[in-house]
Amino acid sequence: MGLPPVVVGLIFYLILSRSGPLGFVGILYTPWAMVIVQTALATPIIAALSHSSIIGIDDIVRKSAITLGATSSQAAVKVIAEARYGIMAAIIAGFGRAIAEVGAILIVGGNIAGYTRVMTTTIALETDKGNFELAIALGVVLIIIALCVNIILHWVQKRGVTV
Amino acid sequence: MELNLSISNISKAYNSKKALNNCSFTFERGNIYCIVGPNGSGKSTLLRISALLEDADRGKVIYQKGSEPLNNSMELRRRITLVFPKGGLFNATVFKNCAYGLNLRRKNKGYIKEKVEETLGDVGLIHKMEQNALTLSSGEAQRLALSRAIVLEPDVLFLDEPTASLDPGSVIIIEKIIDILKKKRHMTIIMATHNMFQVQRLADKVIFLYNGEIIEAADVNKFFDSPDDERTLKFINGEMIY
Numbered sequence A: 001m002g003l004p005p006v007v008v009g010l011i012f013y014l015i016l017s018r019s020g021p022l023g024f025v026g027i028l029y030t031p032w033a034m035v036i037v038q039t040a041l042a043t044p045i046i047a048a049l050s051h052s053s054i055i056g057i058d059d060i061v062r063k064s065a066i067t068l069g070a071t072s073s074q075a076a077v078k079v080i081a082e083a084r085y086g087i088m089a090a091i092i093a094g095f096g097r098a099i100a101e102v103g104a105i106l107i108v109g110g111n112i113a114g115y116t117r118v119m120t121t122t123i124a125l126e127t128d129k130g131n132f133e134l135a136i137a138l139g140v141v142l143i144i145i146a147l148c149v150n151i152i153l154h155w156v157q158k159r160g161v162t163v
Numbered sequence B: 001m002e003l004n005l006s007i008s009n010i011s012k013a014y015n016s017k018k019a020l021n022n023c024s025f026t027f028e029r030g031n032i033y034c035i036v037g038p039n040g041s042g043k044s045t046l047l048r049i050s051a052l053l054e055d056a057d058r059g060k061v062i063y064q065k066g067s068e069p070l071n072n073s074m075e076l077r078r079r080i081t082l083v084f085p086k087g088g089l090f091n092a093t094v095f096k097n098c099a100y101g102l103n104l105r106r107k108n109k110g111y112i113k114e115k116v117e118e119t120l121g122d123v124g125l126i127h128k129m130e131q132n133a134l135t136l137s138s139g140e141a142q143r144l145a146l147s148r149a150i151v152l153e154p155d156v157l158f159l160d161e162p163t164a165s166l167d168p169g170s171v172i173i174i175e176k177i178i179d180i181l182k183k184k185r186h187m188t189i190i191m192a193t194h195n196m197f198q199v200q201r202l203a204d205k206v207i208f209l210y211n212g213e214i215i216e217a218a219d220v221n222k223f224f225d226s227p228d229d230e231r232t233l234k235f236i237n238g239e240m241i242y
Helices: A003-016 A031-055 A059-067 A072-082 A084-099 A102-108 A121-128 A132-161 B045-052 B094-103 B109-122 B138-150 B168-185 B196-202 B220-225 B230-236
Strands: B004-014 B017-027 B033-036 B058-066 B078-081 B156-160 B189-191 B207-211 B211-221
Touching: A003 A031, A003 A102, A031 A084, A031 A102, A059 A072, A059 B078, A059 B138, A072 A084, A084 A132, A102 A121, A121 A132, B004 B078, B017 B045, B017 B058, B017 B211, B033 B196, B045 B156, B045 B189, B078 B138, B094 B109, B094 B138, B094 B156, B109 B138, B138 B156, B138 B168, B168 B189, B168 B196, B189 B220, B196 B220, B207 B220, B207 B230, B211 B220, B220 B230
Parallel strands: B033 B189, B033 B207, B078 B156, B156 B189
Antiparallel strands: B004 B017, B004 B058, B207 B211
């Protein structure tokens, strides 16, 4: 489920580098490469948690939908809808993974100032430089953003239960 | 429109264990059939296969409009409904649960609102329309499960132990609804139950299943007063050991 980020970053670096199989695309050290590697890291977490949430839905829900006149695909949509809170939790977990990421995006993004430098890589860089004030300030901002997103998602999740 | 159901030589096995063995029967429209039998005798399997939710290993489920046989189409499946013992309610409001089947049939909003409110009124859940279905009591949940099916006005309604583990008050409410469905809407109702008093109160005809075979099928009075098979008598008297 969880992949080692640095290893994933290295693999994508090798794939996207000039001599790699997708080197001709020319996206290494661009935000696109960072998006791709983040997606590769977050997707297995979201998929695995969503899957366990969906298979946790009692089969009687699917059968009920069918006996009430649903087609197989409509019944599948119903089951996914029933698993929506678990899927939301999976998205929260995936977001948590993405927002905390440093190693993989550092490798494929190159930490280029004003282009591929993001908050986490800036914090790592400024800490290395001994510029702790900026690192701590950015860390606080990052935590606030993460908290806000989590609070919103939890609120949506909780609100959904009472619908 | 008349929809007639018959099953012909139905057999079904799960992991080589026989659940049904060569069952044949013709259900007459507008009657209430109670299927009785010990646990594991094949009652629920017979309901699921007859309701086209499962395929039989052998044999046929035949639905006919008059004398014309119908294919297993969505149109046919939307004229029959099965209510499960545990309800299978959705995590949504009582209204949305009840409206689900009508939404699938693309009925207009005004019609859906009117039908759902009328049906929820019939089952005594109109005041809980905006409540989440998963917060209902067992009796209310079973009434909602029933209302979700009857709002669709099916020709054939299958009920799998509709009053299992309910208190006597809830049992009476559900039995009244079933009785009204038969008298007013002339539905064919086929229900599996363990409650022999309920069978006497509701059934027109009784089918006794044992080890996946239909041992006896008779009018309710004959079934209880003078059953043909010795095993039926033992079952009725609670003397059957299985």
